[in-house]
Amino acid sequence: MSQLIAQSIVSGVLLGGVYGLVALGLALSFGVLRVLNVAHGELLMLGGYLAFFAFREWGLDPFVSLPLVFVVMFGFGVLLYLCLFRFVTRTETHTRIKNSLLVSFGLALVLQALAVRFFTADERTISTAYSSEAFTIWSIRVPMVRLAGLVVAIVAAFVLEWVLHRTRFGKALRATSEDWTRAALTGIDVRRIYQIAFAVSAALAAIAGSMVSLGYSVSPSIGLGWTLKALIVVVLAGLGSMRGIVVAGVALGLVESLSSVWIGGQYREVTALVLFLIVLSFRPLGFFGRAAGA
Amino acid sequence: MRERAAWMGLLLLGAMVAVGLSVGNQHFLTLTIQTMILATLATSWNILGGFAGQISLGHSAFFGLGALITRELWLGGQAFPLAVMTAVIVTALAAFVVGIPMLRFRDIYFAIGTLALGVAVYITAGNLWPGISSLPAEVLRSYDFTGPYFFALGALVAAVCVSVWLERSRLGLGMMTVREDEEAAKATGVDVFSHKLAAFVISAAVATLAGSAFAYFSVSYYPNFAFSVIWTFEAVLVVFIGGIGTLAGPLLGSIFFILGRDLMPTDVDEFQVVFFGLLFIVVVLLFPGGLSQAAGRLLGRAGERSTATDRPTAARGRS
Numbered sequence: 001m002s003q004l005i006a007q008s009i010v011s012g013v014l015l016g017g018v019y020g021l022v023a024l025g026l027a028l029s030f031g032v033l034r035v036l037n038v039a040h041g042e043l044l045m046l047g048g049y050l051a052f053f054a055f056r057e058w059g060l061d062p063f064v065s066l067p068l069v070f071v072v073m074f075g076f077g078v079l080l081y082l083c084l085f086r087f088v089t090r091t092e093t094h095t096r097i098k099n100s101l102l103v104s105f106g107l108a109l110v111l112q113a114l115a116v117r118f119f120t121a122d123e124r125t126i127s128t129a130y131s132s133e134a135f136t137i138w139s140i141r142v143p144m145v146r147l148a149g150l151v152v153a154i155v156a157a158f159v160l161e162w163v164l165h166r167t168r169f170g171k172a173l174r175a176t177s178e179d180w181t182r183a184a185l186t187g188i189d190v191r192r193i194y195q196i197a198f199a200v201s202a203a204l205a206a207i208a209g210s211m212v213s214l215g216y217s218v219s220p221s222i223g224l225g226w227t228l229k230a231l232i233v234v235v236l237a238g239l240g241s242m243r244g245i246v247v248a249g250v251a252l253g254l255v256e257s258l259s260s261v262w263i264g265g266q267y268r269e270v271t272a273l274v275l276f277l278i279v280l281s282f283r284p285l286g287f288f289g290r291a292a293g294a
Numbered sequence: 295m296r297e298r299a300a301w302m303g304l305l306l307l308g309a310m311v312a313v314g315l316s317v318g319n320q321h322f323l324t325l326t327i328q329t330m331i332l333a334t335l336a337t338s339w340n341i342l343g344g345f346a347g348q349i350s351l352g353h354s355a356f357f358g359l360g361a362l363i364t365r366e367l368w369l370g371g372q373a374f375p376l377a378v379m380t381a382v383i384v385t386a387l388a389a390f391v392v393g394i395p396m397l398r399f400r401d402i403y404f405a406i407g408t409l410a411l412g413v414a415v416y417i418t419a420g421n422l423w424p425g426i427s428s429l430p431a432e433v434l435r436s437y438d439f440t441g442p443y444f445f446a447l448g449a450l451v452a453a454v455c456v457s458v459w460l461e462r463s464r465l466g467l468g469m470m471t472v473r474e475d476e477e478a479a480k481a482t483g484v485d486v487f488s489h490k491l492a493a494f495v496i497s498a499a500v501a502t503l504a505g506s507a508f509a510y511f512s513v514s515y516y517p518n519f520a521f522s523v524i525w526t527f528e529a530v531l532v533v534f535i536g537g538i539g540t541l542a543g544p545l546l547g548s549i550f551f552i553l554g555r556d557l558m559p560t561d562v563d564e565f566q567v568v569f570f571g572l573l574f575i576v577v578v579l580l581f582p583g584g585l586s587q588a589a590g591r592l593l594g595r596a597g598e599r600s601t602a603t604d605r606p607t608a609a610r611g612r613s
Contacts, residue, residue, distance in 0.1 A: 019607065084579075087579050088579070094401070098401065099578060100347065102534070102574075103579065106571045107572070107575065109568075113567035114564065115563040116563075228410060237430070267418070267421065270414045271418050273411070273414040276410050277407060280406070281395055293456060
């Protein structure tokens with residue numbers, strides 16, 4: 001039993017790292033643009049497919065294709081911002097959040113349907129030569145490809161924090177998220193900040209998708225589930241710090257995997273959702289007031 | 295004007311009854327029943343989302359609960375009307391109990407919270423009722439569309455009547471005040487929370503009727519399918535495309551949606567979703583009034599009610 005629990009703690013932590021990684025992007029777009037993108041999970045799905053096809057068609061290792069996935073989905077993010085979210089951000093905060101929810105909900109439906117059309121509904125996994133490799137500590141298996149997800153999440157969080165706090169651009173980003181009107185008055189190009197923040201958010205979702213298709217699997221319908229995970233993590237952690245988001249992701253992964261040991265695997269999602277509702281009811285006005293990286 | 299609308303409604307109802315009694319075309323009846331079920335569900339969502347301004351993404355839970363209870367009791371030997379009544383009462387009670395914590399969440403948190411609830415209920419229903427639910431052979435032998443048709447019609451009429459009543463009643467006006475501005479509502483003596491709760495419970499009860507109609511109409515389905523988020527999504531889609539906050543919006547939207555889906559090429563299923571998804575985005579961004587506003591303009595009745603939630607220019611305090 002203790003063996004089983006130890007093993008599920010490890011898998012929970014590894015999966016939780018990916019939860020954190022997905023949530024980073026969501027927190028960025030929400031914190032800076034005040035746009036709630038419920039199509040975030042669909043962006044993850046697209047990233048996952050991109051990595052999968054890069055591997056199958058061109059034999060690109062998912063770690064080699066990581067920058068490619070980042071750049072392509074960054075571009076896609078710019079496109080989405082220019083075509084859709086630009087119009088949403090023209091309204092004031094209250095309307096903005098509601099409209100962004102609705103617009104991204106429509107977007108999620110469209111992206112999912114297109115994915116079924118072009119990628120088929122099959123589940124896909126990248127199986128590399130090292131996919132089955134794992135190292136064992138005290139008879140606990142740690143699969144390499146899943147460990148990579150956690151590592152990428154931690155690296156991404158530290159890079160983001162560094163950019164936010166140590167660069168001029170990060171300063172402008174934080175200023176915009178605190179008060180965009182005053183940021184605009186100090187000469188910050190708010191539109192450009194919005195565009196880049198949204199694009200990075202999309203690219204982060206896609207990176208997470210790469211890790212998901214390497215360590216787990218992707219299919220067109222996974223979007224909503226991942227969006228919910230990211231939302232739960234952001235509610236748990238707040239928008240305060242990027243490191244905090246990864247920690248909260250790991251915590252969620254832990255709770256899920258332990259609940260599947262104790263309550264039963266078919267209720268692991270339900271446990272997480274109920275936990276989410278409980279946490280949310282302790283802060284009914286929530287986490288959105290605070291600024292990203294503040 | 296009101297009188298004319300009432301006459302038109304009665305005329306339409308008469309036509310619907312005549313159609314139900316005389317038309318034998320199975321395909322046509324199927325489409326009409328589907329439209330009426332969706333229109334009932336959309337109207338119920340509109341009570342909460344359109345009148346009271348609370349965007350719920352967990353509406354499928356009530357639809358599913360209605361379908362589940364009705365079906366289980368009915369196939370378990372209860373008289374069908376009794377099964378429906380039980381379903382409505384149980385679901386309304388459930389909505390009351392769930393609504394108290396859920397409605398403490400405002401705006402977006404309410405949307406996320408209800409979505410989480412809806413997904414949790416969907417998974418749980420799938421775990422508890424994994425087997426397919428089929429009509430037994432003796433029911434199937436006497437099955438025809440007349441019963442479901444008239445029940446769905448009745449459910450839709452009930453939903454519209456509730457909406458009409460709300461549009462004119464003090465309770466409904468209170469809900470709209472809450473939608474426009476909670477602080478101002480409070481200041482004028484409207485009890486914000488109980489109006490939200492009333493909208494939540496009424497909306498759930500009406501959604502139950504749609505679920506019952508689905509349970510009565512469907513020959514076989516997996517019980518958790520009625521809990522699927524798809525139902526929420528379709529209701530939201532239809533309400534926005536038709537025109538949120540209006541009486542005609544959910545009806546127009548449903549007709550447009552079912553008819554459009556039927557007319558589109560069937561070899562590429564995904565095309566329909568893409569079309570309606572894009573249309574939805576366009577409506578949210580550019581035409582907050584939806585089809586009913588467009589229709590109103592065509593009929594020369596400009597200025598039908600639209601909600602302030604989606605007017606970018608709406609004066610509102612920054613939150």
